[in-house]
Amino acid sequence: MGALLWACGPLPIPTGELGNGQFSYPCSPGSVDTACTGGGQAEASTGYVDPITGSTTTLPTVLAVGSRFSIDYTSIIDGGTGSVQGDSSYTVSPASTRLAELSDGALLAKRPGYLALLAFSPSTASVEDLVFVRFASIASLTPDRAEVSVPAGATDTLSVTAQDDAMELLAGRLVCAWTVTAGSDKVLIQGPNDGASVRIEAVADGDATLSVVCGEQGTKVLVHVAGGVSVGDGGVEAGDAATDARRGDAAADAREGGAKTDAREGGAEGGEGGHKDASGVTDGGKNG
Amino acid sequence: MVERSLTVLLGLIGLAASTGCGSSYTAVLSGVTPMPDGSSLEQTGGHLHSGIATAFTPLVTMSNTWGTHSETDSILVSTSDPGVLQVAQVTGNTQGYGTGYQDGSGSGDSNGGRWVVWAIAPGVATLTVMQSGNVALTVPVEVTDPP
Numbered sequence: 001m002g003a004l005l006w007a008c009g010p011l012p013i014p015t016g017e018l019g020n021g022q023f024s025y026p027c028s029p030g031s032v033d034t035a036c037t038g039g040g041q042a043e044a045s046t047g048y049v050d051p052i053t054g055s056t057t058t059l060p061t062v063l064a065v066g067s068r069f070s071i072d073y074t075s076i077i078d079g080g081t082g083s084v085q086g087d088s089s090y091t092v093s094p095a096s097t098r099l100a101e102l103s104d105g106a107l108l109a110k111r112p113g114y115l116a117l118l119a120f121s122p123s124t125a126s127v128e129d130l131v132f133v134r135f136a137s138i139a140s141l142t143p144d145r146a147e148v149s150v151p152a153g154a155t156d157t158l159s160v161t162a163q164d165d166a167m168e169l170l171a172g173r174l175v176c177a178w179t180v181t182a183g184s185d186k187v188l189i190q191g192p193n194d195g196a197s198v199r200i201e202a203v204a205d206g207d208a209t210l211s212v213v214c215g216e217q218g219t220k221v222l223v224h225v226a227g228g229v230s231v232g233d234g235g236v237e238a239g240d241a242a243t244d245a246r247r248g249d250a251a252a253d254a255r256e257g258g259a260k261t262d263a264r265e266g267g268a269e270g271g272e273g274g275h276k277d278a279s280g281v282t283d284g285g286k287n288g
Numbered sequence: 289m290v291e292r293s294l295t296v297l298l299g300l301i302g303l304a305a306s307t308g309c310g311s312s313y314t315a316v317l318s319g320v321t322p323m324p325d326g327s328s329l330e331q332t333g334g335h336l337h338s339g340i341a342t343a344f345t346p347l348v349t350m351s352n353t354w355g356t357h358s359e360t361d362s363i364l365v366s367t368s369d370p371g372v373l374q375v376a377q378v379t380g381n382t383q384g385y386g387t388g389y390q391d392g393s394g395s396g397d398s399n400g401g402r403w404v405v406w407a408i409a410p411g412v413a414t415l416t417v418m419q420s421g422n423v424a425l426t427v428p429v430e431v432t433d434p435p
Contacts, residue, residue: 017321018343018402020380077380095406096339098433113434114325116341116406126379127404130341132324 014076015059016129021075021119023092023131025059028173032159032196033069035060035171060171062134064162066215067172068106073119075128082119090128091120099135109135109172136164138174141212141219149224150202155190158221159197160212176214183208186225311352313359315417315424317344319402325434329405334415334429336373341406343378346417348424359419365403366418372411372431378402407431 015022027036063069073082073092082090084107094100095116100107109115112135119129141160150156158178162170174196180187187208190199200210202225210221320329321343327336329344336342348359367373378401405415410432417425 018378018380018404020378075380094339095341096408098409099339111434113337113339114323115339118341118404118406120376121379124379126377128379130343130404130406134324 014129016073016119016131018129020077020129021073021090023059023117023119023129024072024074026070026072028070031173033171033173034161034169035069059131059133062136062164062168062170063109063172064164064170064174064215065109065112065135065137067162067170067174068103068108069133069172070106071117071131071133073129075119077128080121084117086122089121089123091122093118093120095130106173108175111135112137136168136170138162138170138215138217139165140167141214141217143212143219143221145221147222147224149226150187150200151227152202152205152225155199155201157197157199158210158212160214160219161196162214162217174214176212178210178212181209181211181220183223183225187223311350311422313348313350313419313422313424315346315348315419317417317425317427318347320344327407329427329429331425331427334427336405336407336429336431337434338407338409338431339434341404343402343404345402346425348417348419350419350422359424362420363401364418365405366416367405367413368416369411369413370408372408373405373413373415373429374408375403375405375415378404405429 013022014020015024025035027033059071060069070084071092073090075081075090078089080089082088082092084092084102085105086093094107095118097110099111099113099115100109102108114132114134116130116132118127120126121128140163142163144159144161148156148158160174160176162174164170175194176196178189178193178198180189183206186202186204186206187210188201188203189210190201192198196214198210198212200223202223205225205227208223208225210223212219212221317329317331323329323336323340323342325337325340327340327342328334329336329342346363346365348363349356350359365375365377367375407429408431412428412430415425415427415429416423417427
């Protein structure tokens, strides 16, 4: 299949150090990675971007320690393909597991430094090509918005990016932990809370603080929840269709007297109890 | 008289050939590919950081009483400690990395092919280049974690 795609698609340009193959950086749909644009599409200023897979032949300059990433390989010798998962004719393996290791189907960057990724041909026990990636520790996190207003009943998505000590933007799928550290009766986390972004739902008027920790660094986002959502309200910042649909639901809830919110607040009476409930939601969203 | 001298000479040649007398093997690491972090691999020794790899072409020369010539077959590169340093042959093209035989003959990039070595974990290992079991070069390599 890989050979067929290779035969029909553009001729791979060697990007490996040995000139035998092309390494590319695939983007996972829905995941947040500064090397990729929205929708899982890779961003490449000079390299080729595959319109179907979103992968780019321009590898990120530097990846965050603690992040996950993948590297694919296409041989210009025989058109065979490879990945870090070793499920193709070639296997892309880190030269040392001291710097990165396979984790959940991707490579997990473990410590700062350069790492060679080797394209092995398992059938010949030889190496066809190699490429270097660089890892740097996260020195700071920057939220996309330090402060956000969300109408009660609406949802929004918050995200962070990571920089190294030279303020260079770090690529890779960050592994983070988001928690509501204050006002957990005002805001709930929806879904996974272990990536660079998190979806929140505003459930009651007031202020809440979300804390996020990625590696050894953390930051906070202040969330103001005020007023219910009305049709045409421009205050909801998340803009995808799903959010708009949810906003519609939330607006309906709000018009109906906030039954949805009240139901959630029922378990949040007394403040501390609400915090525990919110934490429960947060913990339940963790995927490891 | 001449016949007897030739017999003696041929006998000496046969003896030398059968014992390998006077033959020595040397090798140079040609076309060592760049390493981005200051790691190095040279004839006399190497210092690699964990996770770094480099490719090279070992150029082996055999010298004896009758002269020198390049050895292109049966070249093997090995490591004394695969837990520290690993090595494998490179498949595919060798374009741009051959530098020619040491005696100036040949086109260069067919001399034994390329190999790649990579650093696994801190420690010291010896990289050995052999031709048909004859050691041509040993390179002590120290591996440390990146700073």
